Amino acid sequence: MENYATTEMSLDEPIKMDAMIEEEESVSQQNSISKTARWGPNHEGAKELAQLYSREKRLQEVICVILSTILTSADFCFLVYHFKSSHLLYMIPSVFAGILTADFASGFVHWAADSWGSIELPIVGKNFIRPFREHHIDPTAITRHDLIETNGDNFMLTIIPMAISVYKFCTLSNDEITSNYSNEAYMFALVLFVCLTNQIHKWSHTYFGLPAWVTFLQDLHIILPKQHHRVHHVAPHETYFCITTGWLNYPLEKLKFWTTLEKIIEITTGIKPRSDDLKWAKKSH
Numbered sequence: 024m025e026n027y028a029t030t031e032m033s034l035d036e037p038i039k040m041d042a043m044i045e046e047e048e049s050v051s052q053q054n055s056i057s058k059t060a061r062w063g064p065n066h067e068g069a070k071e072l073a074q075l076y077s078r079e080k081r082l083q084e085v086i087c088v089i090l091s092t093i094l095t096s097a098d099f100c101f102l103v104y105h106f107k108s109s110h111l112l113y114m115i116p117s118v119f120a121g122i123l124t125a126d127f128a129s130g131f132v133h134w135a136a137d138s139w140g141s142i143e144l145p146i147v148g149k150n151f152i153r154p155f156r157e158h159h160i161d162p163t164a165i166t167r168h169d170l171i172e173t174n175g176d177n178f179m180l181t182i183i184p185m186a187i188s189v190y191k192f193c194t195l196s197n198d199e200i201t202s203n204y205s206n207e208a209y210m211f212a213l214v215l216f217v218c219l220t221n222q223i224h225k226w227s228h229t230y231f232g233l234p235a236w237v238t239f240l241q242d243l244h245i246i247l248p249k250q251h252h253r254v255h256h257v258a259p260h261e262t263y264f265c266i267t268t269g270w271l272n273y274p275l276e277k278l279k280f281w282t283t284l285e286k287i288i289e290i291t292t293g294i295k296p297r298s299d300d301l302k303w304a305k306k307s308h
């Protein structure tokens with residue numbers, strides 16, 4: 024773990040190499056048959072997890088994407104309608120705070136799903152933990168998922184906050200909206216980046232055919248860069264959980280944030296982090 028607590032520029036080369044090998048092996052196995060695949064679509068655990076993606080789950084994702092898109096678009100229209108140039112001064116820090124919160128939320132949800140719970144948990148296991156387990160043993164599966172499968176669950180998380188914001192715009196007076204505008208700008212930036220998180224994550228695993236503007240944003244580290252995210256993809260996947268911009272990964276690692284949380288949970292409950300993740304990684308039949 025100490026190795027990770029360095030700047031990105033000084034990350035140990037072996038770590039980078041291990042992660043790249045894991046990814047390349049995963050890609051190469053898409054075209055070959057291996058009964059003892061360590062990673063990739065031919066890994067026994069990956070095959071089993073891919074089969075657990077159900078029609079009901081797909082329907083839930085479609086509904087969430089539609090509802091979230093309608094509500095977020097309505098919220099954006101209200102923000103534009105009520106915009107005044109005097110809002111700009113407060114809007115910029117609000118939007119920045121929204122993006123930072125989205126990055127932290129991506130890390131927290133990712134850490135929680137990677138480290139705790141299991142596929143056996145009723146409802147949550149097969150529907151919401153499964154994609155995280157699949158992603159570690161077949162990291163390029165995400166690049167073969169369409170827009171709905173990639174983004175459905177993230178869109179789901181934004182439905183209630185956006186419904187509340189739209190309700191406020193419909194019921195508050197103009198004066199109340201003006202005084203509350205920076206909060207709404209914060210919430211919109213947060214929701215927008217939560218919606219974009221898994222798409223950004225997918226781009227960080229995509230080596231071919233990315234639009235030039237995506238590569239440009241990755242190179243500037245405005246969104247999650249490829250090399251940066253590779254640090255997470257070294258077993259046992261215990262750091263660099265933030266996958267929106269990745270800005271918080273280094274400070275959280277420096278603060279030993281995730282390790283401390285894990286120690287507290289382990290001491291209080293006796294449950295070891297990532298035991299289910301390890302079980303799936305070891306699956307060979």
Ligand SMILES: [Zn+2]
Binds near residue numbers: 137158159255260
């Ligand atoms: Zn992970």
Ligand SMILES: [Zn+2]
Binds near residue numbers: 228
């Ligand atoms: Zn990943």
